[in-house]
């Protein structure tokens with residue numbers, strides 16, 4: 356994976372120790388699944404990092420930046436939050452779908468209130484995702500284009516860019532559900548952790564009750580990553 360122009364699609368690397376079913380039939384089935392779009396041969400590759408809540412996606416991405424010196428880290432959650440800024444067209448759409456009770460007194464969307472609805476109701480989450488994901492995807496693609504352009508046009512004397520690994524890391528719990536492996540990603544890593552560890556982390560670090568933490572884990576459990584041949588990192 357490391358090394359200029361030596362990017363290796365993670366689909367060619369190893370599979371997880373525990374998550375995917377490795378019986379021969381399902382292993383072969385996994386191998387047959389198209390993991391990512393056909394790479395566009397751009398020298399700057401895009402790696403998706405996904406996995407369950409509290410699995411350690413952010414921790415893994417921080418390591419990729421600090422230890423592997425990748426070009427950029429795009430955090431999708433924070434992009435999704437910008438979709439709720441006052442000027443965004445999504446705000447009115449979301450207000451119409453979920454009602455005035457999700458609005459804060461200052462006229463902005465109260466993400467906590469919205470979260471308490473959608474994390475408890477998969478259908479409601481689907482409705483929200485259909486409004487938010489296209490905007491998020493557009494913004495991610497814009498950022499990828501900009502970073503690639505800066506990298507290509509930077510001179511070799513610009514050490515701040517030329518010394519970096521030509522890899523952009525996109526961190527997103529939902530990337531396989533959103534189908535981004537078929538659009539802008541060259542490879543996917545899944546970070547896994549035993550559920551009990553994730554629960555403990557969420558209770559300790561976010562002050563969530565066990566019930567709230569379980570609800571959030573439940574809201575994410577499509578398990579889609581288990582059907583993909585990607586590189587699994589057990590954290």
Ligand SMILES: CC(C)(COP(=O)(O)OP(=O)(O)OC[C@H]1O[C@@H](n2cnc3c(N)ncnc32)[C@H](O)[C@@H]1O)[C@@H](O)C(=O)NCCC(=O)NCCS
Nearest residue numbers: 408431432435466467469470473483487491528529574575
């Ligand atoms: C429900 C919302 C308003 C709650 O906002 P809030 O700031 O309270 O929580 P935050 O965004 O930090 O999310 C908390 C955790 O849940 C995960 N999560 C958020 N949305 C989803 C989802 N659709 N599916 C699975 N996990 C999700 C996040 O990755 C994070 O680990 C917000 O998460 C949201 O808009 N979600 C829908 C859009 C989405 O899918 N965002 C994820 C990245 S595109």
Ligand SMILES: Nc1ncnc2c1ncn2[C@@H]1O[C@H](COP(=O)(O)OP(=O)(O)OP(=O)(O)O)[C@@H](O)[C@H]1O
Nearest residue numbers: 406407408409410411412413414415528556560590
């Ligand atoms: N290997 C590890 N050992 C101990 N603690 C860890 C490890 N990896 C992550 N953590 C801790 O677990 C918590 C969750 O990690 P992190 O934020 O990286 O997960 P995440 O998958 O990005 O979570 P979320 O989906 O909630 O954004 C953090 O407090 C982090 O410091």
